[in-house]
Amino acid sequence: MSLRRLTRVTTQAGALVLAGALVAACGSSGPAGGGGEGGTGQVWALEDAALNPIEEASIDRFNEGSDSGELELATFGNDPYKQRLRVALGSPNAPDLFFNWGGGNLKEYVDAGQVEDLTGLLDENPELRDAFLPSVLAGAELDGKNYGLPMRGMQPVMLFYNQAVLESAGVEVPQTWDELLTAVDTLSAAGVTPVALAGTQAWTELMWIEYILDRVGGPEVFQAIRDGEPGAWEDPAVLESLEMLRELIDRGAFGDDFASVGYDVGGASTILAQGDAAFHLMGSWEYTNQLNDSPEFVEAGDLGWTTFPAIEGGAGDPSNLVGNVSNFYSLTSSSENKEAAREYLSTALTDDQYISDLIEAGDVPPVQGIRDQLAETENGDYATFIYDATADAENFQLSWDQDLPADEATEMLTQLEQFFLGNQTPQGFVEAMSGV
């Protein structure tokens, strides 16, 4: 083939490629029919085998009874959801209502001007505002404005323990930090790993520093860090908390193996259930997991739960919680189905059927006045404990990996893993984070 001919063929092929890419770019992503005047409003949520049917049913009931428009649910897995939402918001493929975790996670979208202010909706419907637990509703509040309404159960982090192990070592459930340290020493001496920790996943380690920092410094420290205030990481409370955590690690609280223990494969939970560890700090879903994976452990009454110990002299209230406050539906500012979306938000999320469906699925919804209903369920003791703890909490801090901007959160998790392994000092951690 002559050079000239080859050039011509290549150019033509190149043009084809470009044309193909353009077509692909125009037609890419998003479920068909997203947005659009008079079209079906898109509701995006995270995949969940137990909860999706309930959400689907709620939307179906709304569609039957409403004349303001129709909605449709689309669900995605965790990581693809975050990536997809990021790219879709602000594009013509954006959903109308979208699932989020509130806090800093939502703040990124609000700052990008993609989220509708719902304060007006709550002002018009005071009974709607009063229907939710205030500490949870606050999870989607930024600068005094509300950007989302709670739509799933609350998932605070609790300190779980193996009652049988504590009894045989003669350890009481610790109420304070010093009692926890003593318990760690006693349990170590008895040859038990004091605390099960799924150290392959940094978010399990995160729960420890979050609670310690909350008890030592209070919610204001978290807020300053989230808002990116200069010098927020250098707050003395951060360093003090890290030093306390260092002491806990150095005392052998987490044993030697934690760096290769997972959570998803049932590692840390199984260690607790088998009595190889005494404590496990984990989200409220731990109970359901134990019930599914180690039913004999739960039925024997050996699984105990309590709130995180108080720290003497700290600024944080011992009733404070950390964890996944709830999940929220937020309305996109580009939505063309705002009327239907607003009607859905103001009626469907507090609907009796929706709430009782959630309770039946094992969730503890963040709405007022359902304590009796929770107490009647099969796991009533646990459900009412979670409900009371959240209702009484002075502050409910959203998990840091959701609350901080993604790049800062990723760096913080890496630093934290290094910290637990002993490759990073408290001072070094603070310096690395204030440099981000």
Place this chain on the structure above:
Amino acid sequence: MAVTRQDRPSGWYLAPAITFFGAFAVLPMVLVVYLSFTSWNGFGFPALSGAENWTRLIEDGRAWDSLWLTLLFMVLTWLVQTPIAMLIGVWAAGRQRNRAVLSSFFFLPLLLSTAAIALLWAAVLDPNFGATQALPFLGGVNFLGDTELVVYTVVWVISWQYIPFHTLLYQAAARQVPQSLYEAATLDGAGRYRQFFTITLPLLKYTVITSTVLMLVGSVTTFDTILILTGGGPGTATRILPLHMYITGFSGFEFGYASAIAVLLLLLGAGLSLAVTSATGFRKMQSQQEGM
């Protein structure tokens, strides 16, 4: 018969290949180079940020650690895989009894997906529930939790995964070696070791190069096994450069900076394969069987 112009395939025969290569290789590469000069967290459109990502890459100690780790993995996996794959391959090319049965066992990892292999080894090596806990001498060893040991554990798992593939290459190549060479060597009194080193090994030269290039480029791109097996941990003990890119891009949503790392990987992979092929004379495409 003389070959005329008309007998050669038209240039249009190239179109599908060029289209595919353009759409799925050249275009993304151009885009990633462009993205590496922008700042983009996924919202809206990428904003040009000049060489900011590149100066950051030069100063990023973790990226350099990841690069060294990538090179270490490259060397170690090559050292482990090449001799084993070659020996099994040459053996499997013969006509021994039980060869077919045993070979199919050796090739078994080839049938498993990466995810399955990583999950399998994670379960086997688990310090609390793993099979290795029941073994004498190995019982107390934490293969995935020790920041030093974990590097060798990952090299082992990756080798276990890819040795069968390279064995297959060597088996096919060893079967191409003309039988007459061995017959002549036997007549000249050469033993089995002499035959291996003077006939088999030299004739496998180009297969060694092919397999080496695949391994080297593979180490620059592989991260799925490590992602599932260790997630780059404990800490950053196994965070190789591709994994660092993934975490920066899809956990931190810093697509611009992640693209800069991707360009570095691209250059590394292309450079390595060019270096190996030109240093070994592979590109001359000379026949090794002239006169046979």
